[in-house]
Amino acid sequence: MFRTLLFNPLYNILIVxxxxxxxxxxxxxxxxxxxxxxxxxxxxxxxxxxxxxxMKEIEPKLKEIKQKYEKDLPxxxxxxxxxxxxxxxxxxxxxxVLFIQLPIILALFWVFRDSLVVHPDIIYSFIAAPESINSxxxxxxxxxASQNIVLAVLTGLTQFLQVQxxxxxxxxxxxxxxxxxxxxxxxxxxxxxxxxxxxxxxxFIAWQLPAAISLYWITSNLxxxxxxxxIKKEQKNTPALKQA
Numbered sequence: 452m453f454r455t456l457l458f459n460p461l462y463n464i465l466i467v468x469x470x471x472x473x474x475x476x477x478x479x480x481x482x483x484x485x486x487x488x489x490x491x492x493x494x495x496x497x498x499x500x501x502x503x504x505x506m507k508e509i510e511p512k513l514k515e516i517k518q519k520y521e522k523d524l525p526x527x528x529x530x531x532x533x534x535x536x537x538x539x540x541x542x543x544x545x546x547x548v549l550f551i552q553l554p555i556i557l558a559l560f561w562v563f564r565d566s567l568v569v570h571p572d573i574i575y576s577f578i579a580a581p582e583s584i585n586s587x588x589x590x591x592x593x594x595x596a597s598q599n600i601v602l603a604v605l606t607g608l609t610q611f612l613q614v615q616x617x618x619x620x621x622x623x624x625x626x627x628x629x630x631x632x633x634x635x636x637x638x639x640x641x642x643x644x645x646x647x648x649x650x651x652x653x654x655f656i657a658w659q660l661p662a663a664i665s666l667y668w669i670t671s672n673l674x675x676x677x678x679x680x681x682i683k684k685e686q687k688n689t690p691a692l693k694q695a
């Protein structure tokens with residue numbers, strides 16, 4: 452079912468794009484297909500981003516509820532859900548986005564992993580199979596390479612920029628706080644790891660993967676970066692959007 456519903460259609464779309472691109476540049480085809488998929492799931496992704504922004508806006512109220520009902524967890528949960536309802540926030544929307552994206556991401560991984568191999572047996576009858584696929588991306592990078600340190604570094608760099616420019620930093624501990632909060636300390640620790648440690652891990656992972664996967668990853672990071680900046684600008688300049 453996975454192959455029939457996801458892998459085969461995505462592979463055939465990639466072949467169509469390769470046929471349309473002069474010179475059959477597989478690198479350009481990977482970028483185009485990645486952008487098309489991102490645009491397809493954009494409505495759900497947009498909802499998730501807006502939810503994250505609203506969650507950040509009500510963060511002071513959430514903190515107040517946790518402190519006020521620290522010893523009454525049922526009431527704390529009830530008040531929290533009421534706050535979500537008042538602000539039209541679905542705290543589970545991020546899980547929905549992940550649930551929708553994960554099968555597609557896995558399918559794209561396998562498609563791009565085999566992107567340099569022509570599989571006549573799974574190409575639809577109405578699609579012409581290319582005689583060969585050009586692995587030289589823009590004539591500069593060999594996508595057929597099993598490892599590419601340049602693309603791996605660019606993968607980590609774009610991940611770093613995406614987080615730095617689109618994700619609010621955790622506030623520092625102030626002198627007014629009498630005792631450190633375990634929850635706040637954990638959040639700040641996670642924030643540091645996501646911002647600085649994760650990009651380094653991603654560089655190592657991307658270096659172990661085919662170059663085609665790194666190119667997909669870079670394109671995906673840049674798409675999320677630009678779209679995240681767009682959403683932040685809208686939220687900043689359009690007060691009415693914040694109340695939507």
